[in-house]
Amino acid sequence: MATEVINGIEVTDYRHSEDDLLPTSVEELKEYITRLSEKRNVIQTDIDKHSEVLRRENNVGMDGPLIDSEQFPRSDIDVVAVRTARQQVIMLTNDMRNVMGHIEQALFKLHELMPRQENTRNGMREEMRPPTRPPFLQVHGVLPDSPAFISGLRDGDIICQIGSLHKENFSNLGDVADIVKLSVNKAVPVKLVRNGTPKTIALKPRPWQGRGVLGCNVVELNN
Structure with missing residues (x-):
């Protein structure tokens, strides 16, 4: 994760390393999912921060024009700030999609591991079937x-x-x-x-x- 300042705006790269491997134990997976959830929340906060720039700049949003009818940069908005904010919203949205994908993979892995608790009784190995999931x-x-x-x-x-x-x-x-x-x-x-x-x-x-x-x-x- 790296942070830099672009046009006066602090930008953080949350992209997940391709070398990251899923943990192999239930407890480690739970901790991993918690860390990813915290990262997701931080990314959402940054998306909100950059989206606020777009709202503050005459509510230009992601698609509003940056030039006027005479093809000059609009004088009622900070064009550089808008372009930077739009770029960051796009990048952060991709980061969010990446993190959510890792969360989903980890949740499926956790679901696979939890029923595989086994016990040995009288020298015989048998699978312990989990009880019905409680409602939530x-x-x-x-x-x-x-x-x-x-x-x-x-x-x-x-x-x-x-x-x-x-x-x-x-x-x-x-x-x-x-x-x-x-x-x-x-x-x-x-x-x-x-x-x-x-x-x-x-x-x-x-x-x-x-x-x-x-x-x-x-x-x-x-x-």
Whole structure:
């Protein structure tokens, strides 16, 4: 990770080293995921900082023109600051995508490792099957004709697992957002309980006429 100052703006490169290897133990993976989550939060803070520059400069955004009708640089904005902020938002967005990809890989690896706890009894080696995952999320506000509704989610459903995410490796709702963003147009297995009955559905996030890619909300389940 390197930091430099460009046009008076501090810029940090968060790109992940290609030489980084996933940890091989459950505890190390949990620590690794925590570090990545912290890095994700820092990147988001930097994206917000540069986005604020674009809002402050006459709300020019990522696509607003930098020249006036006479083809001169606009006098009502700091063109250099806008160009720098736009470049950084693009770079940081790519960094965010990279970090979220590593988080997803680590979550899947953690999910693979945790069921493989084994025990030796009477000289025989047997696999210890994990108990049913405890619930940790609840579904609210499923909109009609939304991807969530079409996939089979309903208001009040209690989620025990979504993809590789479950209560033991869940830290906050940002983890759910990561899974959803990385699974657009892909089927994600969701284990849930509805009216006391366990079910498994294939949730497929996708763009639709409504907001977001699901059309529902999930909240942390109060124990």
